[in-house]
Amino acid sequence: MYTTLKEVTRKAEELNYTVGAFNAHNLEMLPDMIRAAKEEGAPIIIQTSVDTAKYIGHENLVAVCKSMATKEMVDVVLHLDHARDFDDIKEAIDKGYTSVMFDGSHLPFKENIMKTCAVVEYAHKHGVSVEGELGTIGGTEEGIHVDDDKKVYTNPKDAVEFVRATRVDALAIAIGTNHGQYKSKTEVNIPLLKEIKAVVDVPLVIHGGTGVKEKDIHELIDNGIRKFNVGTELLVAWTKTAKETFAETKENKSLRHNIIPCNKAVKEIVKHKIEIFMNKSGHLNKVI
Ligand SMILES: [Zn+2]
DSSP states (O other): OBOOHHHHHHHHHHHTOOEEEEEOOSSTTHHHHHHHHHHHTOOEEEEEOHHHHHHHOHHHHHHHHHHHHHHHTOOEEEEEEEEOOHHHHHHHHHTTOSEEEEOOTTSOHHHHHHHHHHHHHHHHHTTOEEEEEESOOEEEETTEEEOGGGOOOOOHHHHHHHHHHHOOSEEEEOSSOEETOOSSOBOOOHHHHHHHHHHOOSOEEESOGGGBOGGGHHHHHHTTEEEEEEOHHHHHHHHHHHHHHHHHSOTTSOHHHHHHHHHHHHHHHHHHHHHHHTTOTTHHHHHO
């Protein structure tokens, strides 16, 4: 079913798992991402940046997600990641996305609340879910870099006020993760997550999931993380495989010989992550 973030995280809360939110960087990799979820019997959140949505075309993304959700009988959410501009959000909603993120984390607290409220009002009127963000996630995403000394952890008291005032459906929190991190791993601040979870009753979201140690994932799930973003790992795997396959094959060979292995590499990562996210017993022992 083509569905919303609110719906998939509600089920995840009931059964204590987290839903993988995977960034699609091109249209090629998208079908295999959804097939991976089907094979694991799990829901999936496909997310795109504003620029990727414009590159592929919102309508094309909506069409593929909708048709595959129906044909493959998988719960698929199409989510706009890190939008900062109301017009970009409105366009995604009007063209059929079922979930959007308004990232006002760089704004003063009151302004973040005010602008998030406007997004929630428009989105909810259209049956679309909203993710807000409080605190700053490190690293670089879509060319926006946050220096280590500018990183601000999410304040639990602010989180209570933010969720109450905005009525967001999910909250992205800053507990030490970084965008774009894949060579090293992050020390996530679990005590802070516990503090936030104790006072906030919406599903919580982890960004920069590629940099999270796999052995930490179950503790994050047990403390309310219901959406888990993975982007960089997919991008790196697709690009690495593409470099190899394109280098090896003749120029007049069908492109699919080069591209199918790239999509398969992405599919394997999505399946592997989903197995951990769905709390499948015994799996964690293998990855420590
Ligand atoms: Zn992010």
